[in-house]
Amino acid sequence: MLDLDDHTGGPIKDARRIGGTHWHEAQIRENQGLGRNEFSSSVKRELEIISSARRKSSVPKSRAKELIIIAKRFHGGLIDAGDQTMVLVKEIIFSDNAECSSVIIGGGSVKLNAWPTNPDGESLVLVATIECANLKKLSGFSSIPEEGVLYIFSTYGRSDYFLDDVTYSGDTSELELMLSGYTLVIMGNSDSEIVSPNESIPKVHTELKEREVGHDEYPVFSMLTNTPPNGVSLPPDLQKEYEFVMQLYSSDFPEPFKDIFYLTDAVGCLLLKKDGSGSGLFFVHTA
Secondary structure, eight states, X not given: OOOBOTTTSSXXXXXXXXXXXXXXXXXXXXXXXXXXXXXXXXXXXXXXXXXXXXXXXXXXGGGHHHHHHHHHHHOTTEEEETTEEEEEEEEEEEESOGGGOSEEEOOSEESXXXXXXXXXXXXXXXXXXXXXXXXXXXXXXXXXXXXXXXXXXXXXXXXXXXXXXXXXXXXXXXXXXXXXXXXXXXXXXXXXXXXXXXXXXOXXXXXXXXXXXXXXXXXOSOEEOSSOOTTOOOOHHHHHHEEEEEEEEGGGSOTTOTTTTSSTTOEEEEEEXXXXXXXXXXXXXXX
């Protein structure tokens, strides 16, 4: 007789004494590049994980429907809407409440040893600052560091063409160009602040507000999500190492920087390494 799991109604360990549903779920998530307790990015995929784990651990078929209900209840990031899936994201909106702000747009000072420059010797513009502890608590994303401050920089020129230097559409050469320093994601590494040598984006605090996005929608707003938006092409190898964290919409930025990503309808995308080190990629995507 196998001991039963009160949560699933299935065995705590299977006939081979390996493990019950929870154990198999953790193994499947890990094999798919997720954290052992990390939900997937779609209801369909989540239910496939639950179903596979149930089969592996011999959970009675009579519990199948209840398990699906449990999965939907806990997988609060996704909502079924008829034949399509609505992804629940966190929209980044401007706010006067500095205490609640975990993502700060713009600003003219950073805690770094030196202000970063691109390969052409031009000073980068501070796009955003992330208060890691606050954002990790609000998002639950494993890629966000436990503490510290993360800075996002990009090449920008009000009268210069720079789009090709910061755009990534899945091509290896584009990735190499970004990694050379035309954009930069870096953790704060100094106790004292330094000031930007050039004009800065006006500093704006933000707050997060839940918003639904359709599976076929191309969201044109700034948001926090670990589901890559439609149109953003990420190679499988990149997705294994990095987690999509947020997109910033160019037109959301304050004047006169609504062309911060060259086009007013372009988005900047942040990816962070899944190890939580703070190492990351930032690139621009255009329609």
